Amino acid sequence: MTVTSEPTTAIGAGAGAADPRIRDGRLVPEVIRAEFPILATTNASGRPLVYLDSASTSQKPQAVIDAMDTYYREYNANVHRGIYEIGERSTAAYEAARTSVARFINAPDRHEIVFTRNATEAINLVAYSWGRKNIARGDVIVLTEMEHHANLVPWQILVQEKDADLEFIPITDDGVLRLDVFEVLLRLKPRLVAFTHVSNTLGTINPVAEMTRMAHEAGALVLIDGAQAVPHVPVDVQAIDADFYVFSGHKMLAPTGSGALWGRRQLLESMPPFLAGGEMIREVHLRRSDFNEIPWKFEAGTPDIAAEIGLGAAADYLGALGMGRVREHERELLSYALPALAAAHPDLALYGPMDPGIRGGVIPFNIPGIHPHDVAQVLDRTGVAVRAGHHCTMPLHERLDLPATARASFNVYTTRADIDALIAGIAEVKRVFGVFGA
């Protein structure tokens, strides 16, 4: 089916002055927290939940839960099919979610938003559809050393199949991309450059617009993995000027099973389908089929309707807070957390750039002599939830010569009190393991 293109406006500038979640132009996380039911819960020993694992998945506000709940309670029906009231309502809500997502990242055309289950599926879509059509023997794809496995393994499989090559932009010891080496790699005339906007492990915010410009000058297409950016920094795909931009819903306050690929219309139109079946066709005969127009060409089968409606609600929710304010909130929190952690625990190893101006709300750390899994387990007893392990960036951990790290990460509901709880929790970890060093 066709839905008329609605013009999208610039990224949500935020709610009006009367919004209690915003004071003096700043987010008030203590007020925002109250909109997330899970943050009022306690663990088995009655300790309040201190959730510092938002880079893994974010919590969901009542507005998002309600949007999905209303769909199931009031108009649960398949999309693009039902010639009856609730079917039309569900199609309208699903397509309105697409418009919200387009507006949120300032996509020029809502038809350039393809709903996917997550960022991983969006990258695989590009690797299978664009990649198999356009990558040939000897071609080069440039990635970086800091990629999540989701933006690495699909390209490994592609180059193995096509006998093509991968090259990697290295990082400095502080976790910043070496653009001088990128410049040299671009002399190889890569077909594609794919990199993360914000590192899920180190928090580094990469200069995506500059990198895109450099790649385009060398004739390469650009895919940006925005899984850790879209929830935390203003994203304007027109200003960045990349060719593909992908993200997951569940890290941006939306449910699991939601996500999106943004791609330039001409590129999406030139690409063959990824998955095939219902929804993605216009006409089917026994021996051949005509495919639907974008974005439905890439949305085979019944989609996760409730999840994408939830994604639209999350985009509206964050748009009302204002992504500039979200970024500022996390930058301030980082400016508080990094020195506070270092002052309370001088023995703590902290990784990633120490300048909050180029870093999102992600703090990987190690306590010397204690395995990160043990750190996370004892922190959990104090109510503090952090992630421990390689965070799906094994090559990055290899580069930094680290088997694993513990990682605390923020979102709009994170407060200074959460950071204080982490600092106290680390003291408890040291007490349990008898570490009384610096």
Ligand SMILES: Cc1ncc(COP(=O)(O)O)c(C=O)c1O
């Ligand atoms: C930077 C980055 N890219 C991609 C992904 C993959 O996201 P998903 O598992 O939702 O597909 C993640 C998830 O942690 C991530 O942090």
